[in-house]
Amino acid sequence: MTPRFYCPQTLQLDSPFVLPAEQAHHARQVLRLQAGDEVVVFNGEGGEYRGRLNIEGREIAVSFTAYDAVERRPPLEIHLVQGLASGDKMDWVVQKAGELGLSSVTPVAAERSVLKLVGERADKRVQHWQQVAVAAAEQCGCNRPLQVLSVHKSLAAVLAQDFAGERWLLDPDEGVALSRSEAPRGAVQILIGPEGGWSPAELATAHAAGCRRVQMGPRVLRTETAGLAVASAMLALWGDY
Structure with missing residues (x-):
């Protein structure tokens, strides 16, 4: 499964997104992700962004390639x-x-x-x-x-x-x-x-x-x-x- 990161911040398809320190640590030290690996980022407002990792020193950014408006909550609340x-x-x-x-x-x-x-x-x-x-x-x-x-x-x-x-x-x-x-x-x-x-x-x-x-x-x-x-x-x- 593609690694997924919850980041409750503004996300834009045409703007690179720098992973917060906690998520960056998890990506690097726990998941052992490398530059170019595909990830999914979502902010809790619905939909999700798919992109690839760019790694420069300790900073890990995501270049988004697609947005999917998918909703996975069930219809019964x-x-x-x-x-x-x-x-x-x-x-x-x-x-x-x-x-x-x-x-x-x-x-x-x-x-x-x-x-x-x-x-x-x-x-x-x-x-x-x-x-x-x-x-x-x-x-x-x-x-x-x-x-x-x-x-x-x-x-x-x-x-x-x-x-x-x-x-x-x-x-x-x-x-x-x-x-x-x-x-x-x-x-x-x-x-x-x-x-x-x-x-x-x-x-x-x-x-x-x-x-x-x-x-x-x-x-x-x-x-x-x-x-x-x-x-x-x-x-x-x-x-x-």
Whole structure:
């Protein structure tokens, strides 16, 4: 696969582009690219630029040869609200959500979340997850990296925000089977609880907010599996699978 670099800057077909230091280091020291090698550069605004490397000393530039307006996000816009999970589970969720083409992940400090993040520690973790999302976009060919939003202090805080779409809650006990559900009309937000699931109070809050309850069969899925499984199923039913 042609190496791909995410550079959130202005790109022009007729203007050589100097790779930022971090991307240049990756190209030289990790990928071992040479002058004349073909690469792809994208800035997250849609489309991508194809070009060849020019190397002068420590500077690596790309001479663009073509622009492709390709869009690889699925037609179904999916946003994941993920209860904070422990260990490296959040890294896994963010990476795979990016590979699937989801639009965003909102980490939420659920009542039963084992992982606790506040202040500077939360900001640093979000920055780390955003880099995970960028790497996933570079690897999978998506030209719009998934956006990792700030850690929200509660599910109620998420639901209090305006969202131009539907909100779906995965509920193995009372949800309607996904295969029997009507397709979402526009964007959809999937609410996934942490390891211990949503608390009764959180479920009541979601119900009061008008969230649609759906299920993926009678089995209880792990927190790092649930959102990715339901997103994949939705893309198979109403997306581009």
